Amino acid sequence: MKHAVCKKSFAFVGVLIMAIANLYGQAFPTIYDVSHYDTEQGTKGRLFVINKDVVSPTSEIKPFIFATNTSSGIKDLLRLTTNGVATLNSPFDGYGTKLDFYAQNLWQGYLLGESNHLEIAGKEKVRIGVSSNYNAMEVNATSINTSANMHQAVSGVLMRYGCSDDKKQGWIGSESSHDVVLGTNLKSCIYMDTNQKVYIGLTPTEVNQINVHTKDTYGLFVKKGVLAEDVAIGPQTSWADFVFKPDYGLKPLTELRQFIQVNKHLPDVPSEQKVKENGYSQHEMNKILLQKIEELTLYIIQQDEKIKQQNAKIEELESAR
Structure with a gap:
């Protein structure tokens, strides 16, 4: 019995292939109902084949080759139109409509198993090697290679x-x-905006809270800090060695004292409020701190000169007694 079913299946496939081949072999092939031929017609479907020997009348040309009976009438499965367009359709309506492409393993005429390799489902979904109903396209494979x-x-x-x-x-x-977000667990890890700014660990909401001046000044923003074995700053055009030039205006200590009393911070050093609002540049802060160290060195040298002068006068007074 199984051999008989298998033979019928082969006969059907052969007729279907012959029909397709005949269609492309004639400019105006005529399509007839299967009843014109000595081919078995089942109760669950209807087969149409092409007679390549008859090219007229053209009014008998039909667009489909293979159809099936459904609850809503006869629906075509394989359609080859006279203008060269071929379509493969699912005959059923509603949710769950799909087309399956199977690979079958045959041994001595027996069907051992089948595997659904490609499924075209309703709701514009394509699945390859999977059976999920959620995504528009799914592929179950170790890797996908494409040059596109x-x-x-x-x-x-x-x-x-x-x-x-x-x-x-x-x-x-x-x-x-x-903008583009790279994240894990539906949380932003790296946020990149259209101005080539990069924000690490910040959400889009937190990025929008950064003021425009700060965004324009820096290119990388990192939340919670950075841990590194070493940090290097690229070449800069300015450094604090100008303090040792002869024309540098070192403030007298009395003037420096007054500035500190009024502003509550050293000259050239950003105030606490400015740091809260805009942050600060590591390079600029390093340069300012070096500037203050060099100024402090000059103050120490000045004080050393005064101490030497005072000690000389003291020694002179003591020797005059």
């Missing part, structure tokens, strides 16, 4: 995954004027 870039467009946001235009760098990001 992958693009995603949703609500005007255009994302790109692949290579740069010159094929010299990998590329993950937006091609439209939209």
Whole structure:
């Protein structure tokens, strides 16, 4: 019995292949009902084949080859139109409509097993090697290799995954004027805006709270600090050695005392309020601190000269007694 069923299946496939081949072999093939041929017609479906020997009348040309009976009438499964368009359809309506492509293993005419490799489902879904009903497209494989870039467009946001235009760098990001977030557990880890600013550990809400001046001044923002074995600052055009130039205006100590009493911080050092509002540059702060150390060194040298002069006068007075 199984051999008989298998033979019928092979006969059906052969007729279907012959029908497709005949269609492409004639400019105006005529399609007839299966009853014209000595081929068994089952109760669950209807088969249409093409007679390549008859090219007229053209009014008898029908667009579909293979159809099936459903609760809502006869629906076509495989359609080959006269203008060369081929379609493969699911005959059922409503949610769950799908087309399955199976690979079958045969041994001595017996069907041992089958595996659903490709499924085209309703609601614009395509599944490859999976059976989930949630995503628009799913692929179950160890790896996917492609030489083409992958693009995603949703609500005007255009994302790109692949290579740069010159094929010299990998590329993950937006091609439209939209920020990009890299995260885990649905939380932002790295936030990149359209001005090439990078925020690590900050949410989009926290990024929006940073004032414009600070954003314009810096390129990288890190929440909770950075732990590193070493930090290097690139070459800079300014440093604090100008303090030792002859024309440097070192404030007298009395003037420095007055400034501190009024402003509550050293000259050139940003106030507490400014640091709260804008933060500070590590390079600028290092330069300012070095400037204060060099100024302090000059003050010590001045005081040393005065002490030497005073000691000389004291020795002179003592020797005059």
